[in-house]
Amino acid sequence: MEAKNTEKTAVIGCGPAGMMAALQAAKRNKQVLILEKEKRPAKKLLLTGDGRCNLTSTLRPQEMIDEIFRGQQFLYSAIFQFPPQATRDFFEKLGVKLKEERGRRIYPASNRAAEIKNKLIEELNNQGVRIKLATEVEKILTSANTVTAIKLKGGKKIAVSSVILATGGISYPETGSDGSGYRLAEDLGHKIKKPELALVPLKVENDWTSLAAGLKLKNVMVKLFWQEDLVKESFGEVIISKNKLTGSAILIISCHLQEFKLENYKLAIDLKPGLGKEKLERRIQGDLDKYSNKYFKNALKDLLPAKLRPVIVKLSRIPADKVCHQITGRERSELVKLLKNLPVKVTGKGGVKEAIITSGGLALEEVEPATMASKKIAGLYFAGEILEPAAYTGGHNLQIAFSTGYLAGLNC
Ligand SMILES: Cc1cc2nc3c(=O)[nH]c(=O)nc-3n(C[C@H](O)[C@H](O)[C@H](O)COP(=O)(O)OP(=O)(O)OC[C@H]3O[C@@H](n4cnc5c(N)ncnc54)[C@H](O)[C@@H]3O)c2cc1C
Incomplete structure (x- = not known):
């Protein structure tokens, strides 16, 4: 494998958005470290589609955008750059057989969300991404409005040149998505629009x-x-x-x-x-x-x-x-x-234990839609459900995680 350059990217959160972002950054030869506070990665992904994972759809980009009820405009760039077709190609290339069901929903033919998770982890390993589990990020450190390091619970600091914040929303907190990512962003001056439970x-x-x-x-x-x-x-x-x-x-x-x-x-x-x-x-x-x-x-x-x-x-x-x-x-x-x-x-x-997604969260006005970069802090990027947008059921929320993760990883 080609030697990695010295620029280090920290991805906070090992969910679908964080994993896709990490893969794209690693493919650009970055040193990538994923920090995940749970003992196991992608706990929520394993629950999706009743454990079968409706990972995307066969919708064309514009059709998919119509299924987004919040943040439609913002997501144009992400969905057109990495549409449902790209997600299907991506997983098929990794050797996952897919099938289409009613409502143009796409599932792994195995009916196992675990297959999607395992393939992503395998590919992260192949691309040399390090994953640190049971590791909670407590603060993102900056100097002159530029990311310099992350601080872990326990006090350890890791110097980084960019951070991708992919900590999810507030639903199903036992999977790790407990809203702690909002506080990391708020500490840096980002606005949070009240997270509302949706698909509940x-x-x-x-x-x-x-x-x-x-x-x-x-x-x-x-x-x-x-x-x-x-x-x-x-x-x-x-x-x-x-x-x-x-x-x-x-x-x-x-x-x-x-x-x-x-x-x-x-x-x-x-x-x-x-x-x-x-x-x-x-x-x-x-x-x-x-x-x-x-x-x-x-x-x-x-x-x-x-x-x-x-x-x-x-x-x-x-x-x-x-x-x-x-x-x-x-x-x-x-x-x-x-x-x-x-x-x-x-x-x-x-309650939060029954809601499939969170609508609201990190305010979109402060994020570049074409790159997922923060407009406030250089070196800071966002991906997935931490962002305000939200869509109906049909594989669209995972598609949003993959599309925004792809852009963040490509630009960090
Ligand atoms: C029961 C259920 C079924 C669903 N089914 C589907 C479906 O079939 N199709 C679909 O499209 N969508 C589905 N969804 C929605 C989908 O799962 C989410 O939209 C998607 O997981 C969001 O991905 P994410 O990577 O942004 O966040 P998450 O998957 O929530 O991942 C965020 C990760 O960040 C970690 N984290 C949080 N804070 C920190 C911190 N401070 N430090 C380190 N790590 C941290 C968390 O532990 C977590 O692992 C379902 C959701 C639920 C709850």
């Missing part, structure tokens, strides 16, 4: 969630309003448990809900998004005719899953034992309204 279940306060607990609703539309304005609609799955909702549609909605002033938000579920109001009313009328001599509580079995029927009967205020042919036109239209807008009272988001 929602806490709700509706009695009906106990009645319907355990139910998985498919193909429903969840609608989030700020006062009367529609903020976001999300089609997909809602999983109900007592005072808590999750599922793909809820996780997406959670990205658009800020925990302050929760009382100004309104959430509703359209249980029949495929049917407009008139069609749904005709459909209900058909059912009421079919069961005309039965009680209302027994007339919804063609329309709704068993666990939801008592909920809707209760919320409709139509007496459960009213005979169907006695139900008035007004009651029928109120029932339609309810089915199209089942109200949900959100009381908060789930």
Whole structure:
């Protein structure tokens, strides 16, 4: 192997962003040292995609950018320079067989996130990158606004010419991402935009969630309003448990809900998004005719899953034992309204142990989008989830980690 030059780069954090950054820096012949505070590297990566790792997608750059709900503009350069195709090529070159699943999601054919981690570690070793585990960085030292060294917990200092800060967000703190990286950046004068949990279940306060607990609703539309304005609609799955909702549609909605002033938000579920109001009313009328001599509580079995029927009967205020042919036109239209807008009272988001990502973090205005360099401190770079941007599910958050890691490693 060619002798490394004497310029030393410290990468703080051995997650996907840090590993990709370290590899690119090492390929440029830098001496690279990764410092990781956990005893094992990439703990969060091992959890991704339920242990199967949805590492990227088959989306084209612009399509992927549309999946980013925060920091879109900032990420153009990174995503176009290192798009999903580049991630696929990168891992295939390392000998990982990939497969595509529904939603254009890419997984390793082995279904093992561990394969992705192991290949990255193997390649870091091949490229001569040193990894120091159980080593927490406590401070980044500078002189005249230029990085000079890092200080480890315990006091040891290591002289470096550049630092890549890739310490992740605040979700799943047991994996090591506990927000300590924000403090390292703040000490150097960088601004942190309040980290918000995203892709996270929602806490709700509706009695009906106990009645319907355990139910998985498919193909429903969840609608989030700020006062009367529609903020976001999300089609997909809602999983109900007592005072808590999750599922793909809820996780997406959670990205658009800020925990302050929760009382100004309104959430509703359209249980029949495929049917407009008139069609749904005709459909209900058909059912009421079919069961005309039965009680209302027994007339919804063609329309709704068993666990939801008592909920809707209760919320409709139509007496459960009213005979169907006695139900008035007004009651029928109120029932339609309810089915199209089942109200949900959100009381908060789930905790850090349940959130898949953090939205917010290191303020983007202070970072060069084409290089990931700090605009404040020479020799300082950022990569991955520590940065403000965030995307929906589909392999996009790992892709952001790889794209920003690639740029940081290329420019440090
Ligand atoms: C359950 C779960 C499932 C997920 N599934 C997917 C998925 O399938 N697809 C997808 O795209 N995304 C998924 N994500 C999101 C994805 O895992 C993250 O976006 C990604 O790991 C971020 O990478 P990162 O390198 O920026 O940060 P991290 O992976 O969080 O790594 C940061 C590292 O820095 C270390 N560190 C922190 N502070 C210090 C310090 N002071 N000194 C030294 N080391 C430090 C931490 O210990 C950690 O190892 C999932 C997340 C979770 C929680």
